[in-house]
Amino acid sequence: MFYINMFFRYIAQYMKTRLQYRADLIVEIFSDLLFQAVNLIFILVVFGHTTLLNGWSREEIIFIYGFFLVPFAIFSTFFNIWDFNERYIVKGEFDRILTRPIHSLFQIILERMELESLFGIVTGIAVMIYAGSELGLDLAWYDPLIFIVLSLGGALVYAGIFISLASIGFWSDARTSIMPMMYNIGNYGRYPVDIYNRAIRFVLTWILPFAFVGVYPAAYFLGRSEWFGYAFLTPVVGVAFFVLSVVLWNAGVKRYRGAGN
Template sequence: MFYLSMFTQYIGQYMKTRLEYRGDMVVELLSDLLFQITNLVFILVVFGHTQFLGGWTRDEIIFIYGFFLVPYAIFGAFFNIWDFNDRYIVKGEMDRILTRPIHSLFQVILERMELESLFGAVTGILIMTYASIQLGLSFQWYDVLLFMVFVISGALIYAGIFVSLASIGFWSDSPTSFMPMMYNIGNYGRYPVDIYNSVIRFVLTWILPFAFVGVYPAAFFLEKEEWYVYSFLTPVMGICFLVISVVLWNAGVKRYRGAGN
């Protein structure tokens, strides 16, 4: 209850500060929407030259892209820690974090919230709805629950990978170059993995499992039975990567000795 109370209070303060500059928030939302539309246009351009891509139709890939946007939006809203090393290690703000009686990772997550990123989830659901109508998909009552489980699990996979990367900062002063590269690799998870070669497919499944954020869980709703096993592995991967990241973070905090002078 203590952590829940802190979470709601942080959200309240965040909304006050963001609504003070409404114009900036609107511009940010529009720029995110433009970015998502650009990616969607890219898919449409590709399918202007072919009817299938690796056995997947245009609307199926649009559905996968829409699904991917939902967990990615949750990740972007609560795990915006791409600059952790520069801000908290190099500039010494981690010292301030460690003086408070609350878990350090929880504090960093709350301080770096960008709740406007959740707008991407709305865009993703709208894209999925359009693709579902085009494909004539039908859903059962339990699909809503599975959708929520898959979405949360996908967000945890992203969070686990990037928290693990941020934890490297406790051992090294210059790991930030990994962050942009990892964001780019993560984009591969929005497309079917069987369009890639076997090495990339293995990496996206078992090493950096971004495929579990988009294509694998989305395949369940697209009734791709050959992917069902991977679909139901999504929660397992989410929990495993989150646990690994927290263990790495706690080990790094124990090693941390302050910014010095």
């Protein structure tokens, strides 16, 4: 109950702060929409030169992209820790975090959350509705529940990977550029993995499982039965990677000796 109470208190303070600068909030939302539109235009440009991509139609690729936006929006809202190393380790702000009676990772998540990123969920669902109508997809009554579970699983996959990367800062306090590179690699998960060679497919499935954020769970709703096994593994992989990242984080915190050391 303590953590739940703290969560909603942080949200209340965040909303008060953001609503003081409404113009900035609107600009950020518009920028996110523009970025998503550019990615969608890229897909349309690709299919302007071909009708199928290794057996996947344009509408199926668009549906996968729409699904990808949902877990990515959840991740971007609550796990905005791409600059953890520089801000908290190099600049010493992690010392402040450790003086408070709350888990360090939970506190950083609350400090760095960006609730406006949740708007990406609306965009993703809208894209899926459009693509699904073009494909004539039929949904069962339980599919919305499955959608929620798979979306949360995909968000945990992203969170687990990036928390693990942030934890490296406890062992290496130098500035690194691995986060931007990993964000770019994550984009491969919004395309069908069978368009890549076996090595890349293996990496995107078991090493850096970004495929569980987009194509695998989306394949369930597209009726791609050959991928159903991977689709239902999404929450399992998400929880496994997230738990592993928290264990790695806790081990790093125990090693941390302070910015002045």
